[in-house]
Amino acid sequence: MKNKLLCLLFGCLISVQAAQSNATQTVPLLAPTQQQSQAAHLSAEVLTRYHYKPVLLDDTSSSKIFDAYIKSLDAQKIFFLQSDVDQLSTFRTMLDDAILKEDLSIPFEIFNLYQQRIVDRITYARSLLKKGFDFKVDESYQLTREKSPWAKSQDEMNDIWRKRVKNDWLRLKLAGKNDKSIIDTLDKRYENNLKSNAKFKSDDVFQSFMNAYTMTIDPHTNYFGIQQSDDFDISMKLSLVGIGAVLQDKDEYTTIRELVVGSPAALSGKLEVGDRIVGVGQGANGAVTDVMGWRLDDTVALIRGAENSVVVLDILPVKAGTDSQHKLIALTRKKISLEQQAAKKSIIKVTDNGVTHQIGVISLPVFYQDFEARQNGDKTFKSATRDVSLLLEELKKDKVDSVLVDLRNNGGGSLDEAIELTGLFINKGPVLQERNDKGVIKVDSDTRKGALWDGPLGILINRGSASASEIFAAAIQDYGRGVIIGEQSFGKGTVQSVVNLDQLVKNDKPKFGELKMTVAQFFRINGGTTQLRGVTPDISLPTITDLDNSGESSYDNPLPWSQIKSAEFTSAGDLKSVIPKLIANHNSRISKDKDFQYLQEDITEYKNQLDKNLISLNEAQRRKEREVQDKRLASREKTSDSPTNDALHDDGLQVNERNLNRELEIEKIRKNSKDILLNEAANVLSDEISLPKVNATAAINSLPKMEMH
Structure with missing residues (x-):
């Protein structure tokens, strides 16, 4: 009763803090299922009895789980404030009870606050794009904050994000982008961050919390939900049943990145790299489910299925506009070997x-x-x-x-x-x-x-x-x-050995997942x-x-x-x-060996940058550093067997922001570059x-x- 009362009060706290924040958007609150609570308890029973070094689930271990869970959510300390962590610490010794009493409200309440804080920070980041930045100021951006203290105030957190956005802007500016293009790129990037945040599911929270628990026992004990279990099996078998297309999430579309040679997708002759999957149907005459804006893993789950069964893809061709005519393509699923x-x-x-x-x-x-x-x-x-x-x-x-x-x-x-x-x-x-x-x-x-x-x-x-x-x-x-x-x-x-929790309790269907246990x-x-x-x-x-x-x-x-x-x-x-x-x-x-010497120079420079953990936000200073780097690379081309290439220069973009052909070109160059070691x-x-x-x-x-x- 005490736990439920605290959770109720804490739920009110989240609502009040969200209302008081500068966020313009809230996210739906996630809650645990009975099945997840049962899986957590069953996992604890197994781990406290059969692990190589069993650890009692008590207040001491609860405290460790709390720290691991907070770290897993915000390792770089860019979302939670010190006051958030202080408030959450009320639950430091209650996570053992949450597991043993099959009431996971507390870890879900923690996650809900985390999710709202993401909205707060990203919304603030987007607001900065309207103001622009002064790149003549001598200030630096801290590359990693894992060992830094939590921000003590909203103003301190805002300054962390101001520098973060300023660095994003400066990288694009140094790559030759104009202000309008930079604003469009970053606004879309942050909007996609918010959309991704809104796609978190109850299973994600449970997976994150359970791994925070299991990894406090030892670093290689993990919990696998049903989907993670399937992925683990695929990685061991090097095979799956599907259509043989490598997919990626790009601008809310599930986009074909690669067609596996000899697969149904490739042999059909009807699909191209860059085609967008906007719907998936089961069976030749089944209803097509709209997957626009879906998470990639959810779309993939629909496309996979039983061997020799039919899946229908609603395709928006790569060269077609968003309002262009779609085409329906039926493929028969086959066993795909992951030869790569x-x-x-x-x-x-x-x-x-x-x-x-x-x-x-x-x-x-x-x-x-x-x-x-x-x-x-x-x-x-x-x-x-x-x-x-x-x-x-x-x-x-x-x-x-x-x-x-x-x-x-x-x-x-x-x-x-x-x-x-x-x-x-x-x-x-x-x-x-x-x-x-x-x-x-x-x-x-x-x-x-x-x-x-x-x-x-x-x-x-x-x-x-x-x-x-x-x-x-x-x-x-x-x-x-x-x-x-x-x-x-x-x-x-x-x-490690994998323990199937469903086999343990003789479930007919997958329900509780698996433990990979030392x-x-x-x-x-x-x-x-x-x-x-x-x-x-x-x-x-x-x-x-x-x-x-x-x-x-x-x-x-x-x-x-x-x-x-x-x-x-x-x-x-x-x-x-x-x-x-x-x-x-x-x-x-x-x-x-010149190439070997160049490699050692690059390693030294990289490690010096890591040790310094700061990067200048002064445009003149950054351009000077870039000019020095460009001259060094140009001089190498005269003596090296591994010429540099413009495709490998920092363009300020994230993976899913590049033109797909450009992205594949960069990947090919890196793959084919000389392997000095x-x-x-x-x-x-x-x-x-x-x-x-x-x-x-x-x-x-x-x-x-x-x-x-």
Whole structure:
């Protein structure tokens, strides 16, 4: 009763504050459903009993949830005032009760105030466009406010937003836009912000609150609503049932950005990039639902469906005006393979002293596996290891001299895939060790005899390489099987399992969603763990990543680093005598490589800007800085193999504000730009090949060949 009374009073507070604010618009208040309250309680029951490190749901944890929830809503502290946070703090120790008593009114009340504050700030931002700005004033805009205090007054918050809008305006002005064009662009941008804000749903609030709760237990325990569960399954299967069109939200239209080769959308010959979907119908004769102004995910949900079923799209062609004639296109949904996210191969040729080495590169974005297909006995189930195996066979036919596995920004995936992928490069043996909540240690091993690739090997990692990527890289390093190149990896040393809450309570239909819950900690076969420390490369490459504010160590509550006994394993080789020579060659080469030097200059400049955390709002100063930058880029074009391009200059626009063709052009240029770090990693492997065969390679070559089934 006390909670309900406080919520009632707080609801009145929101209404009064909204009326007193300078907002010209209010948003509908969102409320929890009974189903969400039940899902929260059920999740708490599971987490407090079966998590690797169970945390009691009490006032202490409630306080942590409160802080995490506020941070998830307003990490940059540009919406809430200090007085808002003080008022909300009344509920600091009540969130545990909200979950256990199945009354989520409080987290929804918090969100409703947040949503109204967005309206307040954006409405104020739009009002500034009528006044314009004086760009002769010497003042600066703070790029990030995460570590700053909350604004103590409305005037202080208004000044934060004044500078924010002024910076938006100045960026467009420096890109050559006139005042009228700038006002039109920014007014439309802020109007779209308000429209997006009005599209928040009850499920969004619940998802945000539940992740604030789960991530206070550990950073990798998450709640998945039904839609998030579907998306997670798609990311693991690398397939979905649909029409094969990549869509984006653009000016309130669901717009076709790309047609997947071989998909129903592409094969129909009736759709083009830039076409706008304004309606969706189910079945050849079904009523068409108007989706203008809908959220992208809601439109996508209508377009997806059962395999071989028919969906009808109401299309406004790309070249047609808004009042032009539409066309109805019927498509039969099919299974679409997301090949862009699958493993791929390429070959880099490295020539040194007249000798050319071929380095086979396998890029693996995620450790995917179609769990359901595998459980159902489908022998052709989608698998990262299966795909890499095929690519290795192709590279062997191409007679490559070495293989480089590119795991940059590979955030992990299937644990089984990490183990099996390691088995392609080693003789049978342990790959990692797992310790469960009871302290019991299990050794996970590759049981297949022999290696599919027994030649020289390198692994390229960065700060975005996490979990399964770290298991694989660590095993290769511990066995002395290959050279690890790049940055220190993420530092995630925990194992998660997905718990289907509906299966737990035997629901016939999806209702409560899923929990991705930490159930164990994994350890390297040498007894250490990648937790917090990640995998340290044998050869380091320059990094643009701020290591202090990224990776596992940047979280508030990571599990600590620890160590257990080493597993019993036989080394595949010893690279210790090789690494110093490779490092020396690497350092000598990059000291003469102009592109590498330019990269290091850019990284230094970027980090200096981050450290300064301020950007001038004086037009003359910004133009001077831009001129210096332009001159530096122009001078590079004379000596660099990677010429700069005007398409990569700051145009002051956000992604959905550009002409779609221009946006795709920029994306193509960035995709095709020279990958300096990848090329240097290939150079390192070429150096290894040239060294006398008295190291790991000799031992590796003695491994028996693997027989694939």
